[in-house]
Amino acid sequence: MRPPSPSIPEKEFLYTSLKESLRLDGRLPMEIRTPTLIFGDNLGWVECSLGKTRVLAQIEGKMVKPPPERPYEGIITIHSEISPMASSEYEPGRPSDEEVTITRMLDKVLKRSDAVDKESLCILAGQRVWHIRLTLHFLSDAGNMLDCACLAGMVALKHFRRPDVEVIGDEVTLHEPTERAPIPLAIHHTPFCFTFAFFRDPMIPPIIDPSQLEQRLSAGLISIALNAQRELCVLQKLGGVPLDPDEVLKIVTIAVQKAKELNNIVDVRLKEDWEGRHVEVR
Amino acid sequence: MGSRIEILNQGGFRSDGRRQFELRDITIDLSQQGQADGSAVVTHGLTHVLVSIFGPREAKIRSQTIHDRANVNVEVGVAAFSTGDRRKRTRGDKRILELAASIKSTFEPVIQTNLYPRSQIDVFVQVLQQDGGLLQACINATTLALVNAGIPLLDFVCAVTGGVHSTSPLLDLTLLEENDIPNVTIAVMPKTGKVTLLTMETRLHVDRFEEIFKLATDAAKVIHGEMKTAVQSRTSMLVTAMGSAPRVGGGDVVDKDNDDRMNEF
Numbered sequence: 296m297r298p299p300s301p302s303i304p305e306k307e308f309l310y311t312s313l314k315e316s317l318r319l320d321g322r323l324p325m326e327i328r329t330p331t332l333i334f335g336d337n338l339g340w341v342e343c344s345l346g347k348t349r350v351l352a353q354i355e356g357k358m359v360k361p362p363p364e365r366p367y368e369g370i371i372t373i374h375s376e377i378s379p380m381a382s383s384e385y386e387p388g389r390p391s392d393e394e395v396t397i398t399r400m401l402d403k404v405l406k407r408s409d410a411v412d413k414e415s416l417c418i419l420a421g422q423r424v425w426h427i428r429l430t431l432h433f434l435s436d437a438g439n440m441l442d443c444a445c446l447a448g449m450v451a452l453k454h455f456r457r458p459d460v461e462v463i464g465d466e467v468t469l470h471e472p473t474e475r476a477p478i479p480l481a482i483h484h485t486p487f488c489f490t491f492a493f494f495r496d497p498m499i500p501p502i503i504d505p506s507q508l509e510q511r512l513s514a515g516l517i518s519i520a521l522n523a524q525r526e527l528c529v530l531q532k533l534g535g536v537p538l539d540p541d542e543v544l545k546i547v548t549i550a551v552q553k554a555k556e557l558n559n560i561v562d563v564r565l566k567e568d569w570e571g572r573h574v575e576v577r
Numbered sequence: 578m579g580s581r582i583e584i585l586n587q588g589g590f591r592s593d594g595r596r597q598f599e600l601r602d603i604t605i606d607l608s609q610q611g612q613a614d615g616s617a618v619v620t621h622g623l624t625h626v627l628v629s630i631f632g633p634r635e636a637k638i639r640s641q642t643i644h645d646r647a648n649v650n651v652e653v654g655v656a657a658f659s660t661g662d663r664r665k666r667t668r669g670d671k672r673i674l675e676l677a678a679s680i681k682s683t684f685e686p687v688i689q690t691n692l693y694p695r696s697q698i699d700v701f702v703q704v705l706q707q708d709g710g711l712l713q714a715c716i717n718a719t720t721l722a723l724v725n726a727g728i729p730l731l732d733f734v735c736a737v738t739g740g741v742h743s744t745s746p747l748l749d750l751t752l753l754e755e756n757d758i759p760n761v762t763i764a765v766m767p768k769t770g771k772v773t774l775l776t777m778e779t780r781l782h783v784d785r786f787e788e789i790f791k792l793a794t795d796a797a798k799v800i801h802g803e804m805k806t807a808v809q810s811r812t813s814m815l816v817t818a819m820g821s822a823p824r825v826g827g828g829d830v831v832d833k834d835n836d837d838r839m840n841e842f
Binding site for chain 2: 390392395398399400406408409466497514515517521525526527529530531532533534535536537538539543544547548551553565
């Protein structure tokens with residue numbers, strides 16, 4: 296059930312204030328909401344919030360037999376169905392346009408970009424590999440669920456520790472976390488996603504991390520996923536108002552800078568959490 | 578696994594014999610397909626795509642009508658025989674849904690939808706053969722089909738793919754190249770040079786990206802030239818067939834329907 300379109304006063308107010316580079320929540324046009332990361336008791340359980348947008352990511356790992364065409368690689372699957380809990384505009388069962396976009400972007404950012412080394416997930420070639428299942432629950436939609444989901448997923452992958460496995464000949468022994476310390480996943484690089492919204496009026500500058508209203512009233516979105524090493528992983532501008540090539544390059548430069556900042560924030564939080572969890576096996 | 582195919586060899590030739598910046602053969606067929614108001618079959622090398630347009634017509638789905646604009650509905654069907662190995666794709670396949678959503682959001686700001694309130698424009702895309710550059714072919718074919726249907730557009734939308742092989746940029750990639758090297762698909766509106774669609778799914782360094790981005794925007798203008806020629810030749814053929822154009826090479830011009838005065842405008 297689609298929520299009603301924004302009223303004319305809301306629309307006019309937003310456009311007028313954006314022309315003066317004022318956003319409704321007081322942010323600068325190029326300022327993202329500070330992400331808050333809450334880690335659960337289990338390793339690989341992360342709740343990420345960008346303002347009021349909240350996404351929960353959870354990782355499970357189990358050992359399975361690999362498909363015959365890829366016997367040396369592990370399997371990573373991402374499950375992200377948006378339930379009406381996030382917002383009444385999402386219907387259960389039927390993927391809306393936005394849901395398809397989010398699911399595909401997550402797939403590209405987390406799987407296609409090879410963030411996690413799949414070959415390290417192989418236990419016994421052709422027989423046993425790790426199947427890492429990432430489930431994302433969209434708790435609340437206050438705009439820009441995509442960035443929140445990518446961040447939650449990526450941090451969960453970095454947070455997760457899989458049980459240690461010992462292979463002797465053809466025998467595979469799984470060690471409990473209490474016996475042997477669990478091992479983190481081999482992560483090649485950490486992609487972060489940034490979404491910019493731009494508007495029909497050329498006097499309005501593009502803004503990063505749009506809120507719900509800004510997203511609804513925008514004339515187009517561009518999402519950039521990149522890591523702190525200045526490598527672009529995914530770039531997506533699906534239609535919307537046409538942009539000058541120079542503007543696109545300017546946006547890419549801003550995203551590069553934000554990626555570095557976000558990388559630092561994430562590293563600091565992960566370290567904090569790990570200190571609190573430190574368990575020594577004697 | 579078979580032997581590795583060289584993407585770009587010492588002599589500067591690619592695996593299909595093209596040069597670095599050479600585009601594949603483009604064929605455009607604007608003849609009428611069935612009952613469609615407009616249609617186009619576009620081939621880029623071995624990638625064949627057929628697009629049929631119905632509309633603007635009364636909206637079939639009442640709930641999706643917009644009071645002041647036309648609703649653009651895009652459906653993409655990928656034939657099971659389109660790839661090397663036969664694989665049936667269901668309509669709900671996420672990649673196909675994404676393709677349809679990209680085409681819809683690319684053309685919504687380009688079609689002058691405010692001229693047809695409460696109507697629907699149906700775009701049916703049928704992929705007959707895939708050899709890389711699928712989104713590129715779909716967008717080019719949709720533009721031509723819309724022009725063929727007489728639906729007013731703000732400008733052409735021309736798409737092209739580009740990639741980078743170590744440090745050498747390449748244009749218009751085949752499937753083999755697409756699977757191997759980082760690539761980007763760009764759609765440009767040639768009059769203003771602005772970018773409407775931009776997708777990249779593979780890792781690429783920011784500096785390399787800048788290079789290929791600029792190159793691809795220029796390449797899209799070349800495709801625009803081809804599209805314009807095709808549209809103009811089809812139009813002149815139709816106009817001659819209707820008998821209202823002056824015949825080339827002199828002779829008496831007979832104005833059968835008294836619209837010679839129109840030529841003064």
